[in-house]
Amino acid sequence: xxxxxxxxxxxxxxxxxxxxxxxxxxxxxxxxxxxxxxxxxxxxxxxxxxxxxxxxxxxxxxxxxxxxxxxxxxxxxxxxxxxxxxxxxxxxxxxxxxxxxxxxxxxxxxxxxxxxxxxxxxxxxxxxxxxxxxxxxxxxxxxxxxxxxxxxxxxxxxxxxxxxxxxxxxxxxxxxxxxxxxxxxxxxxxxxxxxxxxxxxxxxx
Numbered sequence: 001x002x003x004x005x006x007x008x009x010x011x012x013x014x015x016x017x018x019x020x021x022x023x024x025x026x027x028x029x030x031x032x033x034x035x036x037x038x039x040x041x042x043x044x045x046x047x048x049x050x051x052x053x054x055x056x057x058x059x060x061x062x063x064x065x066x067x068x069x070x071x072x073x074x075x076x077x078x079x080x081x082x083x084x085x086x087x088x089x090x091x092x093x094x095x096x097x098x099x100x101x102x103x104x105x106x107x108x109x110x111x112x113x114x115x116x117x118x119x120x121x122x123x124x125x126x127x128x129x130x131x132x133x134x135x136x137x138x139x140x141x142x143x144x145x146x147x148x149x150x151x152x153x154x155x156x157x158x159x160x161x162x163x164x165x166x167x168x169x170x171x172x173x174x175x176x177x178x179x180x181x182x183x184x185x186x187x188x189x190x191x192x193x194x195x196x197x198x199x200x201x202x203x204x205x
Contacts, residue, residue, distance in 0.1 A: 131166030
């Protein structure tokens with residue numbers, strides 16, 4: 001697997017800064033960036049294809065990922081089992097961190113990036129703007145309808161109020177009129193926090 005080519009292509013997709021906070025920039029792509037396609041495009045041997053066949057896309061992901069953080073899980077009711085989506089933060093050995101979504105209908109999409117890996121205040125800026133502006137600012141929406149259940153795995157990075165305000169903005173944008181009381185009641189009945197342990201910082205050497 002040509003990991004250098006993967007990282008070069010991923011980095012090159014996020015060169016346009018469009019939001020700033022505290023001297024840092026949030027970068028977006030001009031079109032959707034399919035993480036699965038990027039990974040498959042750099043497989044360079046028959047043996048690796050056989051490993052992908054046995055182990056799935058997770059094999060390729062593990063070759064390039066240096067860390068990831070699940071931010072939130074979304075569920076929608078389905079005819080047999082719930083459909084699920086994920087929002088997470090990923091590092092791939094580059095100076096940028098990448099915000100990735102997996103919708104209920106599609107593959108893993110890289111939606112934004114920012115420099116300075118520890119600048120977690122860029123995460124709420126991205127999610128807030130995705131919910132409020134959607135495809136006007138980004139290549140695609142975070143989701144096409146409010147989830148039946150939202151599980152916030154990192155409320156320290158995505159405060160509850162930010163998600164509530166974002167859901168209100170999403171509904172107002174999609175429906176064309178505000179429904180704040182209804183959205184808040186819906187949010188209260190479908191939102192839960194399931195915070196994961198936050199990794200301790202590495203001891204100083």
